[in-house]
Amino acid sequence: MTTLLPRFFYLTAALAWYLLLWRHPAAIFLAGCFACLTQPLYRRLKHNMRVGQKRRQHTAVQRKLRLQRFFSDNAPIYVYTVALLAAVFTPMAALILLVSPQAGAGLARLRELKANNFQLPAEWMNQLQQVRTSLGEYPRLEKMVYDFFHNLDMLLNDTVNLLFSRGFDVLGGTMDVLWTLFLFFTLTVLFTVYSRRIRKIAGRIFHWPQALLRRFTAAIHRALRAVMLGIALVAMIQGLLCGIAFAAAGFKQPAFWGMLTTFTAPIPVVGTALVWLPLSLSLWFTGETVAAVGLALWGALAVATVDNLLRPLFLRQGIHAPFFVLITAILCGLTGFGPVGLIAGPVLLAFAIQAVEEGNRFYRQRD
Numbered sequence: 001m002t003t004l005l006p007r008f009f010y011l012t013a014a015l016a017w018y019l020l021l022w023r024h025p026a027a028i029f030l031a032g033c034f035a036c037l038t039q040p041l042y043r044r045l046k047h048n049m050r051v052g053q054k055r056r057q058h059t060a061v062q063r064k065l066r067l068q069r070f071f072s073d074n075a076p077i078y079v080y081t082v083a084l085l086a087a088v089f090t091p092m093a094a095l096i097l098l099v100s101p102q103a104g105a106g107l108a109r110l111r112e113l114k115a116n117n118f119q120l121p122a123e124w125m126n127q128l129q130q131v132r133t134s135l136g137e138y139p140r141l142e143k144m145v146y147d148f149f150h151n152l153d154m155l156l157n158d159t160v161n162l163l164f165s166r167g168f169d170v171l172g173g174t175m176d177v178l179w180t181l182f183l184f185f186t187l188t189v190l191f192t193v194y195s196r197r198i199r200k201i202a203g204r205i206f207h208w209p210q211a212l213l214r215r216f217t218a219a220i221h222r223a224l225r226a227v228m229l230g231i232a233l234v235a236m237i238q239g240l241l242c243g244i245a246f247a248a249a250g251f252k253q254p255a256f257w258g259m260l261t262t263f264t265a266p267i268p269v270v271g272t273a274l275v276w277l278p279l280s281l282s283l284w285f286t287g288e289t290v291a292a293v294g295l296a297l298w299g300a301l302a303v304a305t306v307d308n309l310l311r312p313l314f315l316r317q318g319i320h321a322p323f324f325v326l327i328t329a330i331l332c333g334l335t336g337f338g339p340v341g342l343i344a345g346p347v348l349l350a351f352a353i354q355a356v357e358e359g360n361r362f363y364r365q366r367d
Helices: 004-021 027-055 064-113 122-137 139-163 173-193 193-208 210-249 255-265 275-283 289-318 323-364
Strands: none
Touching: 004 193, 027 064, 027 173, 027 210, 027 289, 027 323, 064 173, 064 255, 193 210, 210 255, 210 275, 210 289, 210 323, 255 275, 275 289, 289 323
């Protein structure tokens, strides 16, 4: 009875939060991931502030000391929040400033190319249709392929529409986006500031030792760091390289096409080829042979080399699994969760690996 009553209160509190937030699973998941990733920064800020406060205690008078204590207790939260906002909005603002002048013409050109099947010959389209028809004999494979390309199309369309097409619809999409961003930042700060209390309560509810929870947190932190380096950073590098190639090939909206390449780069196997290959074919079938061959070689050699070298290097440092397993996790995440699956797939894989290690640890200690 003595242990059931506090567990009941903890579960009641968790249920209350669930009822408040259950409509926003993506924001909760991403906030938890960013809190886990940036938690060392907050702790370092808090530690530095406390060290500075102790050094000033010997010379400060009592009133100044109370004022300094107030600011030293709250300054880490303010500095952490500003750093989080800068980390998210700075690249987003730079992207919008670079791409916005080319957005309208680039979007119109993209729709024109899609409507004309990127200038592919009719016999090529017939072959592709036959391949699609043959997949009908394998319903599960057909559904998986369909879900993958459907999520990919949603990713591209939502990104383009969010940045350029929807404008400032006060009653519609923009307010939803602003609310989601506000909720994401608020939850990230709350999860970070109260991380130790959350971990302590979770341990009390499930009777898990704190050392075990710390090991799980560390494993997820390593996985998220690997995702940021191996997926986000590599994607931006590939987008920059492709943007340079698009400008050299004579495309009038290189920043727009480079942005699309950045968003498709994390997709395993195909990645950046989803952008530069159709554009190369469109150049080829419109008679610009040299530009088409140059763009294709640049994409197949330079851009793909960055992907093949840096992505496995970064991902394996944070997730101790074969690269094929990592690719499978990312693909399954994209199929099951959409764009959020780029993060959810590797994180769930790291969680599963750590769970197996904890099970093995239990049996080693038992033996």
